Amino acid sequence: MRRNVAAAGSAAFFALAPGTVAGLLPWWLTGWRTDAAFGHWVVARVVGILLLGAGTVVLVQAFVRFVVDGFGTPAPIAPPDRLVVSGLYRYVRNPMYLAVVAVILGQALLLWRPVLLPYALVVGGAMVAFVVGYEQPALTQRFGREYLAYRRAVPGWWPRLRPYRGCGGTGHAGGSAHGG
Numbered sequence: 001m002r003r004n005v006a007a008a009g010s011a012a013f014f015a016l017a018p019g020t021v022a023g024l025l026p027w028w029l030t031g032w033r034t035d036a037a038f039g040h041w042v043v044a045r046v047v048g049i050l051l052l053g054a055g056t057v058v059l060v061q062a063f064v065r066f067v068v069d070g071f072g073t074p075a076p077i078a079p080p081d082r083l084v085v086s087g088l089y090r091y092v093r094n095p096m097y098l099a100v101v102a103v104i105l106g107q108a109l110l111l112w113r114p115v116l117l118p119y120a121l122v123v124g125g126a127m128v129a130f131v132v133g134y135e136q137p138a139l140t141q142r143f144g145r146e147y148l149a150y151r152r153a154v155p156g157w158w159p160r161l162r163p164y165r166g167c168g169g170t171g172h173a174g175g176s177a178h179g180g
Contacts, residue, residue, distance in 0.1 A: 002071075006080075009073040010063050017074070018059055018096075021123060022103040026116055035112040048109030055102030061087055062096040076138075083143045085150055090163035093156045097127040131156065 026032070065087045066073055070080025074096065088095040101124050108116035139147045154164045 003067055006067045006070075006072050006078070009075060009078045010067050013073050013075040014059075014063050018100050018103075022055075022059075022100045022107075026104055026107050026119070029115050029119060030107070030111055030113040032107075032111065033113075034110075041112070044109045044112065048106045048111070050106070051102045052106030052110060055099040055106055058088060058095050058099035059103070062089075062099065065089060076134075079138075079142065083139070083146050083150065085154070085164055085166065089154070090165070091154070092159040093151065093154050094127070094131060097124075097131070098157065100127070128157075
């Protein structure tokens, strides 16, 4: 897939998937209004801002990896041509999913809206189920031994301390439709 097509597809999928899960639905649940009783607890708000900001940066960076290194998108209908194992994917297989949950938790703390905590758990559980039920088998079928070696070396949900250097440093698109 050409990079400009991959970029356009990734931008559309970014608005559709994470935009809905981490933006539209939290807004629907909270109206993005703070709980008035929370006004005095600044530390939680600062942590919320940090989670929200870091999650957004990680999410954007992960989407960029699909375009730049994978020549594809995170959407299952336009998967990457290459297995991307660069950027944050050298440390954890699913930075995109972790970023979405971080954004939701950041909103929960920033707005002091507890309704977003069980929502984050449901979203995280759905992501794990999707990874196990769809992504890992799809990536194994698509990339074979290269993905299996990557999967053995890089944790799915808890980042490793040292970067993965296998597969020549290119290739996997974790998170969303290709992270496992």
